[in-house]
Amino acid sequence: METSKKRSDCPISGSLDVFGDKWSLLIIRDLMFGNKCTYNDFLKSDEGIATNILASRLKGLEEHGIIEKSAHPDSKAKFLYRLTSKGIDLLPVLMEIYIWFDKHYEMPADLKATMRDAKKDKEKFAKQIIKELRTRKSDNKSSS
Amino acid sequence: METSKKRSDCPISGSLDVFGDKWSLLIIRDLMFGNKCTYNDFLKSDEGIATNILASRLKGLEEHGIIEKSAHPDSKAKFLYRLTSKGIDLLPVLMEIYIWFDKHYEMPADLKATMRDAKKDKEKFAKQIIKELRTRKSDNKSSS
DNA sequence: TATATTTGCTTGCATTTTGCAAGTGCAAAT
């Protein structure tokens, strides 16, 4: 299971116990930037997460209070996964990873412009994203 | 081995392919804040990394250009591991993880004061750390 | 209304990664 014991008191170590695996941060990315919010949305991501792993990661993230699961307004067969405010607070971490990657690797073309914005004024960029995340709570278009 | 193929073109995914496991970021932490620089230094960290895993992670981080291995000035039996500038560039990522953790969990007492500083002026804090990392290249006291 | 499809999973099993203990070779200290 994913309710593992903590390895030390170190904040980095403790954080890794929450999202330090190959998949959790990708789910968080999908929720934050990918406009994804259902199980099948996550399954369809480019990296190709296995369905059992996805289930276990969603459970873990929920247990750690990073995401929350709720009824989907469109259908009883669906569920809505959303970032909690604790999850949204990971935005700066994600942003710094993007910035690091941008500096040392080839950035996908469609992200280059966004990255320029983000680097120009991190605070502003973050606020914009957070605003979108909040408004997304009320509306819900799950079109690809 | 650790020369895994990339899962997608996504920067988050690509970054995780470099340091997205349970141990790599802890090694980077030790190099960045722990004043550690030898194999045994890393082995002795609180989390208790297994020696074979440590070896494989060091190899991976070196292959990815995050750290570099060199002769230890004190002894031919030792090696010196240091962050490259690419590795040092991960400082903002680490800092944001600390800040996130500080907000949502109990911070170890000895880090609270440091965190206050870091949050007050991130740039300044980062520059200070980087400065220390650079000067550390010339000197080298591996006392605990 | 009956059937097919979608959705969000679970289960079983093979493969891979991890963890643990022991061992190895070279350097350095005693």
Place this chain on the structure above:
DNA sequence: ATTTGCACTTGCAAAATGCAAGCAAATATA
């Protein structure tokens, strides 16, 4: 000359991951 320290490697058990199939409830389709 022998022991100790350092940086690993090796072998094997345990755990995590990946893959394919299955499954129940809800919804769409005929």
